[in-house]
Amino acid sequence: MLAKRIIPCLDVKDGRVVKGVNFVDLKDAGDIVDNAKYYNDQGADEVCFLDITATHEGRKTFAREVERAATELFVPLTVGGGIGSVEDVRTMLLAGADKVSINSAAVARPGLISEASEKFGSQCIVLAIDAKRVGTKPDGKGLFHVFVHGGRIDTGIDAVKWAKEAQERGAGEILLTSMDADGTKEGFDLDLTAQVCAICSIPVIASGGAGKMEDFYNVFSVGADAGLAASLFHYRQMEILQLKQYLQSKGVPIRCRN
Amino acid sequence: MIAIIDYGMGNLHSVLNALRHLGIEGQISSDLEVLARADSLILPGVGAFPDAMNQLNRTGLTKVILDLTKAGKPMLGICLGMQLLFSESLEFGRTPGLNLIPGTVRPIEAPDLKIPHIGWNSLTLLQKDDPLVQGLEDGDYVYFVHSFRADTALDYVVAQTVYGEEIPALVKAGNLPVWGAQFHPEKSHTAGLKILAQFAAQRKVDAV
Numbered sequence: 001m002l003a004k005r006i007i008p009c010l011d012v013k014d015g016r017v018v019k020g021v022n023f024v025d026l027k028d029a030g031d032i033v034d035n036a037k038y039y040n041d042q043g044a045d046e047v048c049f050l051d052i053t054a055t056h057e058g059r060k061t062f063a064r065e066v067e068r069a070a071t072e073l074f075v076p077l078t079v080g081g082g083i084g085s086v087e088d089v090r091t092m093l094l095a096g097a098d099k100v101s102i103n104s105a106a107v108a109r110p111g112l113i114s115e116a117s118e119k120f121g122s123q124c125i126v127l128a129i130d131a132k133r134v135g136t137k138p139d140g141k142g143l144f145h146v147f148v149h150g151g152r153i154d155t156g157i158d159a160v161k162w163a164k165e166a167q168e169r170g171a172g173e174i175l176l177t178s179m180d181a182d183g184t185k186e187g188f189d190l191d192l193t194a195q196v197c198a199i200c201s202i203p204v205i206a207s208g209g210a211g212k213m214e215d216f217y218n219v220f221s222v223g224a225d226a227g228l229a230a231s232l233f234h235y236r237q238m239e240i241l242q243l244k245q246y247l248q249s250k251g252v253p254i255r256c257r258n
Numbered sequence: 259m260i261a262i263i264d265y266g267m268g269n270l271h272s273v274l275n276a277l278r279h280l281g282i283e284g285q286i287s288s289d290l291e292v293l294a295r296a297d298s299l300i301l302p303g304v305g306a307f308p309d310a311m312n313q314l315n316r317t318g319l320t321k322v323i324l325d326l327t328k329a330g331k332p333m334l335g336i337c338l339g340m341q342l343l344f345s346e347s348l349e350f351g352r353t354p355g356l357n358l359i360p361g362t363v364r365p366i367e368a369p370d371l372k373i374p375h376i377g378w379n380s381l382t383l384l385q386k387d388d389p390l391v392q393g394l395e396d397g398d399y400v401y402f403v404h405s406f407r408a409d410t411a412l413d414y415v416v417a418q419t420v421y422g423e424e425i426p427a428l429v430k431a432g433n434l435p436v437w438g439a440q441f442h443p444e445k446s447h448t449a450g451l452k453i454l455a456q457f458a459a460q461r462k463v464d465a466v
Contacts, residue, residue, distance in 0.1 A: 122374070
């Protein structure tokens, strides 16, 4: 049976992992390779690197660092942040990424999703959506909009419809972040996740809000295929293996034996 | 030294990285002499079956691979490289394969499930004495990314997985030391690295 996935996400700036300070057993908390190795050994099912660099130079550094990290990662690697063209996707795949996530650039030009998936296959194109609740629909469910540029700009696009369109354009997976839940540690946005899972037939990675082990159980129950978290794992507030043992005890198909 | 056969399909570096991590010398090459000198071969591959066979035929690698494996050199096909071991594929029409294992590659039939089959899925070991799966257990997870699957006799299936239907995950070509993994051992953490290490320990057998 296909296992649900637990994905740690790392923010990378100018080729260095940020917020890596609490790793007592890391030689260098900011080193991308040490971090990759750590999560590889912790039982992560996949690792995600998000480039938060603003400069062109920083992006080049990022690609070089991804290449280094890939030498120590024996689980799939997803990278994203600032991907604007088919050429950017190619650069990351050549650097050793298995999947590349596209966010703002796909909103600006949806054709990028189809171009990239036709070129490299749907399985390596992930559409990242930053969604925020803007109201309530007539059926009582939340109305969510797509926000871009780090969540500063409301595009006015319905996030659930956008997920469906991305699938039709060839995205192989949706990385769905709730901006409302992000950072709260009060659980994933189950309303948002359930709506996207109901309308899409491609895997959905839920992101934002995880604080307790139960939060992962709840988000898998509404249909998510994977749960992503950053600081929760980063600050060792939760151990991946412990989380997986909990999920297994609850009957969730999960890869426990590392 | 293990030669990773380069025929322009797929990411070869992840396989090389995994070998290096295991302390095994690997070399990405399409050079006949390197392939002949290698202790064993890895046939990787991502993409479509007809493109891959065209590439192998056009570069003369089809004959090289068949000569070397039939002379007893071990080989491991990975993902598309595994599918190429079979008689034929139905991906974009009917294309003959390397025919080292009788069988047909066809689309996964799982009407209620997402295609491609992507993610970690569990293995059931059908041939527990196979040298590649020593130390593995039923239920160990490995990483899959594929839309097509092999249809073959159970005699050739070392391990299978279930995704809507039973799918051959690790196959072996009868008496020849030729295996095929539908999953990616280089992305399957401990279980996958164990399979790669045990494949690397295989040595040439006398021609059968």
